[in-house]
Amino acid sequence: MGLNQIIRFILSHPMNRGRPVASLARFAAWQVRSRLQDEVIVDWISGAKLAVRRGMSGATGNIYCGLHxxxxxxxxxxxxxxxxxxxxxxxxxxxxxxxxxxxxxxxxxxxxxxxxxxxxxxxxxxxxxxxxxxxxxxxxxxxxxxxxxxxxxxxxxxxxxxxxxxxxxxxxxxxxxxxxxxxxxxxxxxxxxxxxxxxxxxxxxxxxxxxxxxxxxxxxxxxxxxxxxxxxxxxxxxxxxxxxxxxxxxxxxxxxxxxxxxxxxxxxx
The missing domain is CATH 3.40.50.150 (Vaccinia Virus protein VP39)
Incomplete structure (x- = not known):
């Protein structure tokens, strides 16, 4: 996805409705963390975690939206x-x-x-x-x-x-x-x-x-x-x-x- 597509996806996601600022803040925070750390351990849902590296598009949607x-x-x-x-x-x-x-x-x-x-x-x-x-x-x-x-x-x-x-x-x-x-x-x-x-x-x-x-x-x-x-x-x-x-x-x-x-x-x- 291009940047505009990612932003539209984040803002239209059911788990982000009514929270545009917080949703985009999560996106921005990931862009910073993924450049500073080779691997980021992310707290996910119900005690689950994700080990994510930059470029893992199969995981980053979960970071942005909760459930991709x-x-x-x-x-x-x-x-x-x-x-x-x-x-x-x-x-x-x-x-x-x-x-x-x-x-x-x-x-x-x-x-x-x-x-x-x-x-x-x-x-x-x-x-x-x-x-x-x-x-x-x-x-x-x-x-x-x-x-x-x-x-x-x-x-x-x-x-x-x-x-x-x-x-x-x-x-x-x-x-x-x-x-x-x-x-x-x-x-x-x-x-x-x-x-x-x-x-x-x-x-x-x-x-x-x-x-x-x-x-x-x-x-x-x-x-x-x-x-x-x-x-x-x-x-x-x-x-x-x-x-x-x-x-x-x-x-x-x-x-x-x-x-x-x-x-x-x-x-x-």
Whole structure:
């Protein structure tokens, strides 16, 4: 984002409404602190902390706004119960992982293929004291196992390499069904920069188990929606203020939410 986009994002965020001066002061304070310290430990929510370095766009939105992806993060916080299993595919530095394990007391499988980002993820797990609740899988997920080229140095948009990508490394490729080995999560979050359909193709057994109630996906293209629809999921929208899972969008969300029909708690419009 450019500076103007960041400012608009901060001022329009639900957790900053009515507090423009305080919100911009947090932004300014981060710009100063991140230039003076290589790593900043930030107090987050409900006792959680974030270890953040300059340029970690997957974390700075939480500093500016509390919950970067407000609707989706609130859904996780409101739906997950202690001892539920949450799967964070494309965990990055661990924002969702920390919410699930530290705040909700859930168990987490965090999948992050980039070694550098995985180190930052493990650092955040350590400072939050949740190593016993989180299993980190350092691999990409796809329709089959093996090896795959993965981009380097793109922060939150690192991805399985495409034709023309020059700065890449080879990483392990596994399927979600194999990683889970029969366990079934309550919620899966997938943020893999357009590789979502391949991840889902390797999760057929998991998707068809009714114990899986919801999937938060960054990409909801025709292939992704078809795979999830065949597994019994429907498009849904979450309202954090009323805690209603409904059929009509109320608040703008960064990702798409697909749920089992049993999770709806609002009448069909």
């Amino acid at each position: 992806e407000y609707v989706d993060m609130r859904f996780v916080l409101d739906i997950l119960q202690p001892e539920d299993l949450f799967v964070d595919v494309g965990a990055n530095i661990g924002s969702y992982t920390i919410l699930a394990a530290k705040v909700c007391n859930a168990r987490v499988i965090a999948v992050e293929p980039d070694p550098g980002t995985s180190r930052a993820l493990r650092r955040n797990i350590a400072i939050n004291g949740i190593a016993g609740s989180v299993h980190v899988v350092e691999a990409a997920l796809g329709a089959s196992g093996g090896r795959v080229s993965f981009t380097v140095g793109l922060d939150t948009v690192n991805r399985v390499a495409q034709t023309g990508d020059l700065n890449t490394r080879e990483v392990a490729l596994r399927t979600l069904d194999e990683v889970l080995d029969g366990e079934v999560p309550r919620i899966i979050k997938i943020d893999v920069e357009g590789f979502e359909a391949e991840v889902l193709k390797g999760a057929s057994a998991t998707l068809h188990d009714d114990r899986l109630k919801a999937i938060i996906t960054e990409t909801l293209d025709q292939d992704v929606e078809a795979l999830l629809t065949r597994a019994g999921f429907e498009r849904a929208f979450y309202d954090p203020e009323t805690r209603i899972v409904g059929h009509v969008p109320v608040v703008r969300s960064a990702n798409a939410l697909m749920v089992r029909p049993s999770l709806y708690n609002a009448p069909r419009q």
